[in-house]
Structures are given as structure tokens and as C-alpha cells.
Amino acid sequence: MARKTKEDAERTYHQLLDAATRLFIRQGVAKTTLSEIAKEAQMTRGAIYWHFDNKDAVIMALWNRNANRLQQAFNEMLSEIAPPTPAENFRVAIKRMVLSVVQDPELGQIMRIVMHNMEFTDEQTELQSFLMNKKEEFYSTMENAFVALDGMGVLRTNLPPEKLASSLMSYIHGLIHSSLSPGMRNIDLQKDGEILLDLFLDALLVEYDRSAE
Amino acid sequence: MARKTKEDAERTYHQLLDAATRLFIRQGVAKTTLSEIAKEAQMTRGAIYWHFDNKDAVIMALWNRNANRLQQAFNEMLSEIAPPTPAENFRVAIKRMVLSVVQDPELGQIMRIVMHNMEFTDEQTELQSFLMNKKEEFYSTMENAFVALDGMGVLRTNLPPEKLASSLMSYIHGLIHSSLSPGMRNIDLQKDGEILLDLFLDALLVEYDRSAE
DNA sequence: TATTATACATACATGTACGTATGTAAATAG
DNA sequence: CTATTTACATACGTACATGTATGTATAATA
Incomplete structure (x- = not known):
């Protein structure tokens, strides 16, 4: 050949x-x-x-090809948390990133594979720790975001940023997981993503940014 | 032998x-x-x-042995949504069920297997539709709960019960998924479950039940 | 232009996993 | 007490899936 x-x-x-x-x-x-x-x-x-090298390497390559841009966008979100409207900026950034999973077909496919077609076991494989590291990045970025938001006085709760990050990440994970799930009765993030995210974000963030007064 | x-x-x-x-x-x-x-x-x-019959049948048997009691408890929750404190009763029931996943080791194990060690693909297997039916039960029960809560006037939003069910189920799914996940930085539902659930439930339910006044 | 590295295709060896068929000793039914 | 069913263990055949080793025509290189 x-x-x-x-x-x-x-x-x-x-x-x-x-x-x-x-x-x-x-x-x-x-x-x-x-x-x-x-x-x-x-x-x-x-x-x-x-x-x-093998099947797991294919999945890692898939992540690197299609999901890295999400990870980058997520990191850049931090710089957007700034006056005069830090809370609103955070809100917009979160929505943009969650919706990108639905709007970017290739990104959605890898997320679906990682969420619905992968096993996470006690015996750590290379692929598993690869993905764990990515997850860790997401979590620490989210935690830093809440630290910043707290510093700007736009949080409604006094829970530690670590727990706020966990809870919001759980919610986002649940939303995306559902929207990418095969079968019926799934969430349509394209239609309802904004409303559903606002529902939870309203519980975390002040209604109006102080800096905007 | x-x-x-x-x-x-x-x-x-x-x-x-x-x-x-x-x-x-x-x-x-x-x-x-x-x-x-x-x-x-x-x-x-x-x-x-x-x-x-085969490996999939083992998983179904595991569900029937250990998760049916959760499903039953979930169904019985509906009858607890009643005056004088429907919202508070709902809150307690949700917490009880979410925490049972952590407190009941066998239940937690099947939930972990279903959430972290199963593939959900487009080609529906018997096991997959078995679990989809269980999921459907959970969702419709949750939706009925919100219909009941709405009828008693204890909801803070005017979102349709279907969307409220989706959002709360997403959050719960995310919380349980995280707490049963191998590796670091996971949620400890035993410690923080109540606080994290209240965080979201506060956004859905009125602070004090009207019937209690 | 001769050489070498590339981008695969092909061939080979090995190890399992599965489903089924069959064997069997004891519990149970009648 | 005999016959039958139960609750497994054992044996068998088949089908792949994987990893590697090797072949090879052609870009790229010098």
C-alpha cells in the first residue's frame, strides 16, 4: 500500500x-x-x-482534540469575574460553557462518552487518572471562581468556596449528564439551560451586583 | 458434587x-x-x-436485591407531602433518601455500579431498558411530588413541575455521583448532604409552610 | 538520486470469555 | 423406597480481541 x-x-x-x-x-x-x-x-x-497505543489512548486523543477548548474557556472565565458586574459575568460565563456542550457536537460527543460510556473503578488506569486530572482542573478553577466572587461580596451564602464549587459542579454535571443521555425524558439544555441554571445560581449569587449601583 | x-x-x-x-x-x-x-x-x-442468564442479569438481580427498597421509599414519599407542613416533609424525605445511599452500604454499591460502571449506548440492551424504567419511575414520582407541592402553594417558582423535577433530579444525581466516585475531592454526603440539599431546596420551597401559620 | 523513515496492511501467536452440553450426587416428591 | 428434579461442577467448542512482528510502497530527506 x-x-x-x-x-x-x-x-x-x-x-x-x-x-x-x-x-x-x-x-x-x-x-x-x-x-x-x-x-x-x-x-x-x-x-x-x-x-x-490502545483503545484508552484513543479516548485520551478524543479529549485532547475536542474538549481542551472547553477547559481553556473554563480557565479564562476567572478573568471575567471583575467589576462592575462580577456576578453577572460569572453567570454568563457558566451559561456559555454549559451550553457549548450542547451546541458543539464534537464536544458533546466526548462528554457523552466520558459520562456514559466509561468505567471509573478502584483500580486506576492511565485513562482514568488522565480524566481525573482534567476533572481536578475544573474543580479548582470553579473553587477559585467562588473565592473571587466572595472577595467581591456577591455571594448570598457563607458556605466555604470548596462546597459551593462542589454543589454547582454537581448540578452542572447532572444537567449535562441528563441532556446527553440516550432515551426519553432528558433535559433539553438548548431550551431550558438558562432557566435551570438561573434557578440554582439565584440561590448562590446576589440579585444585583453591588459594583453596579 | x-x-x-x-x-x-x-x-x-x-x-x-x-x-x-x-x-x-x-x-x-x-x-x-x-x-x-x-x-x-x-x-x-x-x-x-x-x-x-448472563452478566447483565447479575446486575439486574443486584438492583432488585438492594435498590428496590429505595424505590419503594421514594414512592411512599408522595403520601408524606401533606399538611400542616408539606414543604418541610418533602425536604425531610428527600434528605432521608439521598442519605440512605450513603448510609446503606449495599445500596450505595449498586448505585455506584449503575452510575460509574455501566455504559448507556444508543443500542438499547435489556439491562439498559430495565434501568431506564427504574429511572422513569423516579422521575415521574418526583414530578408528582412537585404537582402536589404546587397544589399546596409551597413552591417559590412558577416553573412547570416537570422542569422542577428534572432540575432537582439532576442536582441529586450530581451529588450522589460525586459522593460515590472513586478518587479525591468528592462530596461527603454524610457530612454536607443536608447543607448542600438545603442550598437548592431553599430556592424551590417557601421558607415556612403556610399551613403552619 | 540513493537512502531512510513513514504510514500503514498483513500475518501470526496467544489468551481468554462465552454459551452450552453433559455429568452427578444429594435433596425432594410421590 | 424409587424416581425425579435440583444445584451445581466439569468439559467442550468456538469465536474473537489483543499485541506484535513483519512486509512494503512511497514521501521525505540529504
């Missing part, structure tokens, strides 16, 4: 990831074999083992 | 479920083989295939 050019190789790299995504969502990660991924991408297993 | 008495058989049934639980949590459902379960329970695969 003919050797491909560098751009061709990158194209097959993405085709493999796309094929993997489709199969993971359709039939699950555990039940998807590397042969199936290769066949779905019109290749052989040789291509997969050239680009990735 | 000697045939066991009826009580002996039931004992091995439970031993198999216990062994499966341990292995599922330790190394995951997909990576746990039926031979391993049998070995962990000091039996052979013959015992498993006698009591269960």
Missing part, C-alpha cells in the same frame, strides 16, 4: 477518531473492538496501532 | 451477588469475567449460569 503524505496521515488520524466516536456512542466503548473502529474508518488495525 | 438444600442455594445466590459487587467496583463491569466472579465466590461458572 502506498505511503500517504503528512496531511493524508493526519486525515486518517481524524477519520479514526471520528469512527471511534460513532461506534463508542452507538454500541459502547467496551463492546467496540479496534477492528471495528478500523473497518468503520475503512482502514485496518495497523492504522490504529500506528496512531494510538 | 453434593446437591445443596434450598437455603444453601439461596446462600450461594447471595454470595455470587456479593462477589460480583466487589469485582465490579474494584475492576469494572466490562473487565470482570464470569469466571472471576465464580472464583471470588469460591464456585465455578456453573453456579452462575444456574442462577443467572
Whole structure:
């Protein structure tokens, strides 16, 4: 078989990831074999083992390709918590990021794979600790956000920022988990995301920013 | 090998479920083989295939053994939403049920398996639709609860009960998911469950029940 | 232009996991 | 007390899935 050019190789790299995504969502990660991924991408297993070490590495590559921009946006949120309307800015940033999971199809797919098609066990795999680190980043960023909000006096509760971060992250996790879930009776974040987020954020943040007075 | 008495058989049934639980949590459902379960329970695969059709049937049996009591308690909650303090009763019932997941080890284990060690894909398996039905029960019960609370005039929002149910279920799901998660930085529901639940319930329910005035 | 590294395809070896079929000793039914 | 069913253990066949080793035509390189 003919050797491909560098751009061709990158194209097959993405085709493999796309094929993997489709199969993971359709039939699950555990039940998807590397042969199936290769066949779905019109290749052989040789291509997969050239680009990735194993199935877990495929998932990590998927995260790096599609979810890193969410992580970056999440980090940049911190700088937006500033006068004159820190609470409102935080509110907008949170909504924007939660909705991006629904509006960005590729991002939504990885989030769905990570939330619905992965096992988290006591025996830590490399993939698991990879994802745990990402989660840790999210949590510490969120905690820092609450520290900043507290410093600006726009919090309605006196709970420690760590617990506020946990609770909001739990709520967001639940919302996204539901909206990306297969089957019926799921949340439509596109329609109701703003209302549902406001419902909880109203309990955390002051109605009007002090700095805006 | 000697045939066991009826009580002996039931004992091995439970031993198999216990062994499966341990292995599922330790190394995951997909990576746990039926031979391993049998070995962990000091039996052979013959015992498993006698009591269960396959691995998925083991999980369903686990649910029926340990999670049905939660489902029942959840249904009975509806009757507790009554004057003179419907909102307070609802609050107490929700807390009781969420905390039971932490306090009842066997219940917590199945919830953890279902939340962290199961795949939910587009191709519906029997196990998946089994669990979807259970979820549907929870959701409709919760929705009925909000209809009742609304009828008693103790809701602070005018959002439809369906959305209120979705949002509270999302939050609860997120809390339990975090508290049952392996690794660090998880919520300790035993310690903070009440506070964290109140944080959200305060946004939904009136401060003091009208009927109590 | 000769060489080398690349981007895969193909071939091979191994190890399991599953479902089923069959064996069997004792409990239970009649 | 005999016959039958129960509650498993054992044996069997099959099907893959994985990882690696090797082959190879062609870009890239010098």
C-alpha cells in the first residue's frame, strides 16, 4: 500500500477518531473492538496501532482534540469575574460553557462518552487518572471562581468556596449528564439551560451586583 | 458434587451477588469475567449460569436485591407531602433518601455500579431498558411530588413541575455521583448532604409552610 | 538520486470469555 | 423406597480481541 503524505496521515488520524466516536456512542466503548473502529474508518488495525497505543489512548486523543477548548474557556472565565458586574459575568460565563456542550457536537460527543460510556473503578488506569486530572482542573478553577466572587461580596451564602464549587459542579454535571443521555425524558439544555441554571445560581449569587449601583 | 438444600442455594445466590459487587467496583463491569466472579465466590461458572442468564442479569438481580427498597421509599414519599407542613416533609424525605445511599452500604454499591460502571449506548440492551424504567419511575414520582407541592402553594417558582423535577433530579444525581466516585475531592454526603440539599431546596420551597401559620 | 523513515496492511501467536452440553450426587416428591 | 428434579461442577467448542512482528510502497530527506 502506498505511503500517504503528512496531511493524508493526519486525515486518517481524524477519520479514526471520528469512527471511534460513532461506534463508542452507538454500541459502547467496551463492546467496540479496534477492528471495528478500523473497518468503520475503512482502514485496518495497523492504522490504529500506528496512531494510538490502545483503545484508552484513543479516548485520551478524543479529549485532547475536542474538549481542551472547553477547559481553556473554563480557565479564562476567572478573568471575567471583575467589576462592575462580577456576578453577572460569572453567570454568563457558566451559561456559555454549559451550553457549548450542547451546541458543539464534537464536544458533546466526548462528554457523552466520558459520562456514559466509561468505567471509573478502584483500580486506576492511565485513562482514568488522565480524566481525573482534567476533572481536578475544573474543580479548582470553579473553587477559585467562588473565592473571587466572595472577595467581591456577591455571594448570598457563607458556605466555604470548596462546597459551593462542589454543589454547582454537581448540578452542572447532572444537567449535562441528563441532556446527553440516550432515551426519553432528558433535559433539553438548548431550551431550558438558562432557566435551570438561573434557578440554582439565584440561590448562590446576589440579585444585583453591588459594583453596579 | 453434593446437591445443596434450598437455603444453601439461596446462600450461594447471595454470595455470587456479593462477589460480583466487589469485582465490579474494584475492576469494572466490562473487565470482570464470569469466571472471576465464580472464583471470588469460591464456585465455578456453573453456579452462575444456574442462577443467572448472563452478566447483565447479575446486575439486574443486584438492583432488585438492594435498590428496590429505595424505590419503594421514594414512592411512599408522595403520601408524606401533606399538611400542616408539606414543604418541610418533602425536604425531610428527600434528605432521608439521598442519605440512605450513603448510609446503606449495599445500596450505595449498586448505585455506584449503575452510575460509574455501566455504559448507556444508543443500542438499547435489556439491562439498559430495565434501568431506564427504574429511572422513569423516579422521575415521574418526583414530578408528582412537585404537582402536589404546587397544589399546596409551597413552591417559590412558577416553573412547570416537570422542569422542577428534572432540575432537582439532576442536582441529586450530581451529588450522589460525586459522593460515590472513586478518587479525591468528592462530596461527603454524610457530612454536607443536608447543607448542600438545603442550598437548592431553599430556592424551590417557601421558607415556612403556610399551613403552619 | 540513493537512502531512510513513514504510514500503514498483513500475518501470526496467544489468551481468554462465552454459551452450552453433559455429568452427578444429594435433596425432594410421590 | 424409587424416581425425579435440583444445584451445581466439569468439559467442550468456538469465536474473537489483543499485541506484535513483519512486509512494503512511497514521501521525505540529504
